[in-house]
Amino acid sequence: EAPPRTAGTPLSDFVMQLEDHTPTIPDSVTAYYLNRAGFEATDPRVTRLAALAAQKFVSDIANDALQNCKMKASGQSVKKQPKDKRLTLTMDDLAPALAEYGINVKKPQYFT
Amino acid sequence: MASASEHLTTEAVCRRAMKVAVSLMCTEAGFALAEDAALETLIEMVISFLTELGRSSRALSELSCRTEVMPGDVALALIEMGQRIDELVSYAKSTKHNVFIPPGHAPQQPP
Numbered sequence: 686e687a688p689p690r691t692a693g694t695p696l697s698d699f700v701m702q703l704e705d706h707t708p709t710i711p712d713s714v715t716a717y718y719l720n721r722a723g724f725e726a727t728d729p730r731v732t733r734l735a736a737l738a739a740q741k742f743v744s745d746i747a748n749d750a751l752q753n754c755k756m757k758a759s760g761q762s763v764k765k766q767p768k769d770k771r772l773t774l775t776m777d778d779l780a781p782a783l784a785e786y787g788i789n790v791k792k793p794q795y796f797t
Numbered sequence: 798m799a800s801a802s803e804h805l806t807t808e809a810v811c812r813r814a815m816k817v818a819v820s821l822m823c824t825e826a827g828f829a830l831a832e833d834a835a836l837e838t839l840i841e842m843v844i845s846f847l848t849e850l851g852r853s854s855r856a857l858s859e860l861s862c863r864t865e866v867m868p869g870d871v872a873l874a875l876i877e878m879g880q881r882i883d884e885l886v887s888y889a890k891s892t893k894h895n896v897f898i899p900p901g902h903a904p905q906q907p908p
Contacts, residue, residue: 696869696872699886699889702889703889709821709825710815710818710843711814713814714815714818715847717811718811718844718847718851719847719850721851722847722848722849722851722852723852724850724851724854724855724866725865725866726866728865728866728868730868731866731867731871734871734872735847735850735851735854737885737889738846738850738875738885739843739846739850741880741884741885741888742842742846742880743822743842743843744822744825744888746842747822747823747825747826747828747839748826750835751827751828771830772827772829773828773829774823774828774831774832774835774836775832775835776835779835779838779839783838792834
């Protein structure tokens with residue numbers, strides 16, 4: 686069931702807060718890709734809003750991939766589990782996560 | 798096109814910066830290592846996302862007879878792309894995210 690819809694904070698308040706929020710993706714990099722699409726941002730807050738949205742998009746996918754990775758690790762028997770507990774982002778984990786977003790990736794053959 | 802290095806185009810520089818940023822986000826999610834193919838897929842997707850967002854916001858601002866893109870246009874473009882603004886607001890507030898400062902803007906070390 687969808688959560689109840691509340692008015693929340695107005696967008697203008699949120700955009701004002703972005704002034705002192707630094708996104709992971711540098712502003713200049715975001716601006717470059719937006720510029721390539723014909724978007725000429727003079728207001729840095731607009732660029733930050735776009736960067737934040739892109740950041741959330743990747744984070745959501747990475748989190749889904751992490752759940753897949755953990756599930757796969759717990760499914761294996763104790764003996765089979767590698768000593769190295771560090772988690773690796775692989776195409777096998779990423780592909781189902783992306784499929785949820787309607788993106789079908791095929792592993793390129795002979796790609797190293 | 799001027800860039801930090803003579804051998805690299807702006808595109809190559811931006812792609813490298815994006816790789817660092819995406820890697821940071823993966824580390825933040827809890828991964829320690831990543832396959833190159835998976836990382837490149839994610840980079841390709843962020844670029845597609847930003848391109849589509851830019852194109853869409855631009856179209857929306859032009860629809861309103863403006864030449865400058867307003868935050869509202871970006872918000873509407875995000876909604877049309879299926880992203881939820883309220884989740885974005887809570888995401889921004891949730892944690893202290895890692896920040897990757899590009900070399901050109903790195904603060905000067907005190908002597």
